[in-house]
Amino acid sequence: xxxxxxxxxxLCVILLGSCxxxxxxxxxxxxxxxxxxxxxxxxxxxxxPYPSCHAATIVETTHGELVASWxxxxxxxxxxxxxxxxxxxxxxxxxxxxxxxxxQNDTLRYPTWNPVLxxxxxxxxxxxxxxxxxxxxWWGMLMRxxxxxxxxxxxxxxxxxxxxxxxxxxxxxENGTLLLPSSVEGNGWNLxxxxxxxxxxTWVMGDTLPKGVNKINAxxxxxxxxxxxxxxxxxxxxxxxxxxxWSEDNGKTWSDLELLxxxxxxxxxxxxxxxxxxxxxxxxxxxxxxxxxxxxxxAH
Numbered sequence: 194x195x196x197x198x199x200x201x202x203x204l205c206v207i208l209l210g211s212c213x214x215x216x217x218x219x220x221x222x223x224x225x226x227x228x229x230x231x232x233x234x235x236x237x238x239x240x241x242p243y244p245s246c247h248a249a250t251i252v253e254t255t256h257g258e259l260v261a262s263w264x265x266x267x268x269x270x271x272x273x274x275x276x277x278x279x280x281x282x283x284x285x286x287x288x289x290x291x292x293x294x295x296x297q298n299d300t301l302r303y304p305t306w307n308p309v310l311x312x313x314x315x316x317x318x319x320x321x322x323x324x325x326x327x328x329x330x331w332w333g334m335l336m337r338x339x340x341x342x343x344x345x346x347x348x349x350x351x352x353x354x355x356x357x358x359x360x361x362x363x364x365x366x367e368n369g370t371l372l373l374p375s376s377v378e379g380n381g382w383n384l385x386x387x388x389x390x391x392x393x394x395t396w397v398m399g400d401t402l403p404k405g406v407n408k409i410n411a412x413x414x415x416x417x418x419x420x421x422x423x424x425x426x427x428x429x430x431x432x433x434x435x436x437x438x439w440s441e442d443n444g445k446t447w448s449d450l451e452l453l454x455x456x457x458x459x460x461x462x463x464x465x466x467x468x469x470x471x472x473x474x475x476x477x478x479x480x481x482x483x484x485x486x487x488x489x490x491x492a493h
Contacts, residue, residue, distance in 0.1 A: 237261055237279050238289045245269065246277070248360065248461075252310035254318060254341040258282065262292075262308040262320060274304040276322050280342045292345050293336060295324040306331055309358040313392050314365070318342055321357040321373075329379040333357040335393065352396055355387055360413040361428070361463050372444045374414040374426060377401075382410035382431060386444050402426075402438060405449035411436040415464035416444070417472050427453070427474065428462050435462065435476060456480045 238246070246265035253259055259281040266274030275294035279286045295303035306323040313319060318338040325331025333351035338344060351357055358373045365371050373387040386399035404410070410431040417425045424440040426447065434452035455476065462476040 235286070237286045238277070241265060241277075241289065243267065243273075248307045250308050250310045250362075252312050252318065252362075254312055255315060256341060258341060260310060260318065260342040261286075262310055264305050264308060264322075265289075265291075266304065270304050270327070272302040272304055274306075276305050276308050276320070278320070278342060278345075292320070293322060293334070293348055305334075307360050309360065309362060311358070311363050311371075316392065319393070320345065323356060323359075329377075331356070355396055355398065357387065360461055361415040362465075364416045364418070366443050368443060370443060372416055372424075374416050374428075376412035376414065378412060382412045384411050384414055384426065384438070384447075384450070386447070388444065399445065402447045403449045405451060407432065407450070407452060409436050409450040409452060411450055413461055415462065417464055418466040418470075427464050429459065430457055431459055433457065433480065 243265045245268045246263045247269055249261060249263040251259060251261045260278065261280075262276060262278045264274050265277050268274075272295065275291040277289045278292045279289040281287075293305060295305050297303065303324050303326055306325070306328070309321040311319045311321070318341055320336045320338070322334050322336075323331040324334055333356040335349050335351060335357060337346045337349075339346075356375050356377065359376045361374055363371050363373045369390060371389050371392060373389070375387045376382065376384050383404075384402040386402075388397045388399065389395060390397070412429055414426040414428040414436075417427065419425060422441065422443070424444055426438045426440075427435055430436045430452070432452055433456065435455045435457045436450050437453050438447045438450050440447045456479055458477055458479040460477045460479075462474070464472060464474045466472050
């Protein structure tokens with residue numbers, strides 16, 4: 194995990210530190226800095242049996258191996274899109290296998306979406322994902338692996354209305370609660386927090402977060418840890434900026450959403466707090482044109 198975090202930190206430096214350079218210098222600086230920071234650069238799945246894949250997730254297992262997952266098929270939202278998994282063993286990635294799909298019966302199949310891997314400390318590896326014709330109608334699913342991704346349990350449907358982590362990883366609090374950063378898209382974009390105190394035996398649904406005075410439409414949050422037990426969510430919006438919101442009670446309640454002075458072109462983001470307390474944020478440093486905002490459709 195240290196290697197991954199190091200690469201992510203260097204990417205963050207590129208995005209934040211080079212924004213004032215002339216365009217040609219920005220490109221040269223970014224390329225030079227990026228290449229210096231890369232320890233391994235490789236494709237996971239070069240001979241995929243489908244033309245399109247998206248929404249990759251990666252995790253380090255209890256014994257230090259890497260497992261990756263993504264959805265792949267003809268194209269996003271196509272019924273043939275399934276959840277694929279590969280594991281890095283003996284210095285190479287294994288041939289990817291489809292571990293889940295949206296088959297309902299002999300005549301009905303829905304697409305799958307946004308896998309999220311989470312390693313329970315000294316426990317199962319959990320794979321969260323969604324099934325449904327669209328993000329406004331999908332539902333949450335999960336599978337478990339007791340052998341670090343070698344084999345998987347049968348799919349489990351989450352309780353009614355639960356979606357699990359929408360795109361970015363859950364975070365484990367000191368009190369043992371696993372927070373699942375979630376969002377819904379059925380009636381506009383809204384954030385909420387789901388959680389489990391026992392790694393999926395029971396589930397707790399949080400309230401929809403207040404959108405604030407700017408009526409911020411936000412989805413796909415990540416959770417960061419700050420001093421004195423404060424938590425911060427940050428992520429994607431339709432409002433041209435990244436959003437932020439804070440909690441001082443272990444994620445039970447959150448402040449009104451605010452916009453950060455950082456651009457978001459309605460694309461996915463990710464963020465993580467590292468062991469040394471520093472934060473890494475990955476995003477596209479692109480200002481979203483207002484004309485394009487009218488063409489936003491349901492997000493993955």
